[in-house]
Amino acid sequence: MSTSMGMTSASALAADVAREPGGRIRQENQALIMRAAEHVFARAGFAGATMAEIALRAGVPKSNLHYYFRTKQALYRAVLAHTLQLWLSETDIISADHAPRTALEQYIRAKMRLSESHPDASRVFANELLHGAPEIGGVLREALRELVARKAVVIRQWIASGQMAAVDPHHLFFTIWAATQTYADFEAQVCAVLGVAELDARAFDEATEHLVALLLRGCGLITVNQSDS
Numbered sequence: 001m002s003t004s005m006g007m008t009s010a011s012a013l014a015a016d017v018a019r020e021p022g023g024r025i026r027q028e029n030q031a032l033i034m035r036a037a038e039h040v041f042a043r044a045g046f047a048g049a050t051m052a053e054i055a056l057r058a059g060v061p062k063s064n065l066h067y068y069f070r071t072k073q074a075l076y077r078a079v080l081a082h083t084l085q086l087w088l089s090e091t092d093i094i095s096a097d098h099a100p101r102t103a104l105e106q107y108i109r110a111k112m113r114l115s116e117s118h119p120d121a122s123r124v125f126a127n128e129l130l131h132g133a134p135e136i137g138g139v140l141r142e143a144l145r146e147l148v149a150r151k152a153v154v155i156r157q158w159i160a161s162g163q164m165a166a167v168d169p170h171h172l173f174f175t176i177w178a179a180t181q182t183y184a185d186f187e188a189q190v191c192a193v194l195g196v197a198e199l200d201a202r203a204f205d206e207a208t209e210h211l212v213a214l215l216l217r218g219c220g221l222i223t224v225n226q227s228d229s
Contacts, residue, residue: 030068033058034082037075038120045127046076080128080136083121086114088144094151100158101221104176105212111180112208116201122184148173165220172219179211 036058040049051072055062069075090110093103115122133140152169159166183190187199196203216222 026068029060029064030078033060033065033068033075034079035120037079038118038124041076041079042120042123042127046072049076051075076124077135079121079124083118083125084136084139084144086118086121087111088147090114091147091151094154096154096157100155100164100219101216104219104221105216108176108180108212108215109208111176112183112204112211115180115184116199116204119184119187122181126181126185165218167219176215179215183207 033054037049037054040054040057044050044053049072051065052062054075055065058065065075069078090107093106093110095103128135148170151173155164155167155169155172158164183199183204191198194203199207213222
């Protein structure tokens with residue numbers, strides 16, 4: 001696989017679709033294919049996945065699959081780009097226009113919703129990282145690093161103004177990512193310990209409330225009594 005992928009791949013794809021006749025149907029078909037690809041890539045990895053299996057999962061002829069995505073690599077890159085776009089769009093709330101408690105709580109809740117609604121996408125992304133990020137390494141070192149740096153400035157401003165406890169902004173992001181994505185990436189482990197077959201909406205709600213209280217307490221944004229109330 002190549003080592004570069006534009007940060008705006010998914011956005012550019014959506015814009016191109018919108019400009020084409022029949023763009024809505026095309027976009028719906030692409031979304032269907034990408035969800036099928038998430039499922040297959042999450043279980044077989046890039047090397048083990050086949051376009052035939054993805055087409056079968058999507059319920060479309062293989063020729064249709066190649067019409068939208070010419071190669072397996074192009075489809076894989078589209079899945080990664082879309083996943084990253086979903087995750088990073090949720091960081092918009094972290095801005096000087098919002099109070100830190102509101103911003104961080106909404107961000108944590110959004111990341112948990114994505115772990116619940118797009119677990120396979122998260123697993124594909126995690127597998128990419130476990131293999132050294134051959135496809136998205138450039139994006140992580142450049143665009144992602146720059147975005148986190150901008151958000152770190154906001155967090156440091158909140159700290160300097162006494163609105164939250166002194167925490168390292170970068171490690172705060174790492175903690176939020178790890179804590180929220182574990183419910184998708186390591187669902188089997190969580191289910192085994194909890195003694196359930198799968199994580200349902202109630203389990204995600206309970207986990208979300210736990211993480212919100214734990215992380216906000218760690219940032220000095222709520223007290224123990226407040227989180228228990």
